[in-house]
Amino acid sequence: MGETKQLSVSAIKNGTVIDHIPADTLFSVINILGLENISNQITFGTNLESKKFGKKGIIKVAGIYFSEKEINKIALVAPAARLNIIRDYEVVEKHQLTIPDEVAGIVKCFNPACITNHEPVTTRFRIISKDPLRLKCHYCEKITDEEHLTII
C-alpha cells in the first residue's frame, strides 16, 4: 500500500535521481547541494531498504542536472551513490560516482591558520586517500580528514 504511494510521488519527467545514498549522509547531500533553496519539485526518502547498505536514501530533483562541481561534492560525502539522468521518464544516463584526484573550491581547509581561511583564495586539495578520505591542502599542506570535512 505504502509502496504504491511512494512510486507515484517519485516519478519525474526530467531531472536527476541520486540513488544509493547511505541513509546517514542523505541530509548532508541535501545541504551541500543547497536543495532547500530551490523551487523545483524535490522528493527524497530515507531509511529505505537496500541490499547494499541495509538502509539507503534517495533524492529526486525535477528539472535539474547537476554540474561537475556539484557531482564532486556528492562524491566526497557519498561516494557509493549513483546518479541517474532522467529525460521523458526514462533513465538516459547512469553514473557511478568517483572521488576525483583533486578538488577545487568545494572543501574548506580545517586548518584555521591556512591562507584560504584568511584571504579570498579558492581552496585546492589533492586526495591522498579515498577510503578513509584524506585531503592534502595545496596551500598549507595540512591534511583534512573525514571527521573534519566541511563542504563549502
Added chain:
Amino acid sequence: MNSLKNKSLVSINDFSPREIESILETAARFEEDPPGRLLSGRVIAALFFEPSTRTRLSFESAVKRLDGQIIGFAEAGSSSVSKGESLKDTIRTVSNYSDLIVMRHSIEGSARYASEISPVPIINAGDGANQHPTQTLLDLYSIKKTQGTLDGLNIFMVGDLKYGRTVHSLLIALSNYKTTFNFISPAELRMPDEYKIILDKKGLKYYEHDDFTEIISRADIVYMTRVQRERFSDPLEYEKVKNIYVLRNEMLENTKENLRILHPLPRVNEIEPEVDENPKAYYFEQALNGVFVRQAIITSILDLI
C-alpha cells in the same frame, strides 16, 4: 638547462633531488670561491610579515655580499599591512619593485598563494608551522659538508618532533637517500604518523626512543630541537622530561669521530654552553652555511650562474 630559473621555492617538495644537489654544489662553490658581484644591479625584496631576525639577516648578508640591493620590512607593523592591505595587494605591488621576493608570514600557505599571484619568483622564508625550505637546504648542506655524503647516514632527531617543522622537512628531504632515522622525544611530542608513512613507503628504517644517552654512539648527525614547556598539557610531564633532552659534553665522550651536532637555532637550554667548544658542535657553522646556500638559491633562480 637551468630548471630552477624563475622557479619559486615554497616547499622542499617543490625541488627534485637533482635540483637540491645542484643548489648544494653551487653553495659549495660559493663557499670555496666567493663569486663577487653576482647580484649587482638586482633588487631583492625581503618581506617579513612576521619578525625573524636570524633568517632575515642571513638573507640580507647573502644578498649584500654579492652586491645586491635589498628592500622590504622586518615586521608587518612598519608596512601597509598594518593598514589592512591584503597579502595579494602587497605582493602585486612589491613585485613591481623587485626581481625576487623573500617572504616570511605566520599564515600557512601564504607563500604558495604569493607564488601564484606574483610575476617574480618567491622564496618562502617560513610560513607559520608549515615550511621553511631554505633552512632544510642549509641543513642538508651542513650534513653533506661534514659527512662527505648524504647517503647511508644514521640521523638522530631529538626533542619536539611533533610540531618542529625543521625536522619534518629535513626528514622528507633525507628520505631520498639511504638514511636510518632515530627519533628521540617525549611521548607527547613523537614524530607524527604521516611522516612515518613516508619512510615506510620508501622502505627506510626508523626507531623511536625516549632517551638517547645509551644509543648516541651510533649517530652520525644529532639534530637537536627545543622542547617547549607550552607544548605539554600537563606541566608535571614537562618537569619530568625536560632534562632528558639536554645535550652535555659527557654524553659525547664515546661517540663517533664524524658525529656533528646540528640545531636550527635559536637555542635556549637544550644544548649546554660547554658543548659549544666541543669539536663536534656544528650549529654556528651551520648558520654560516645558510648564507652560501641562500646565495646559491637566489642566483640559481635568477639564472645568474
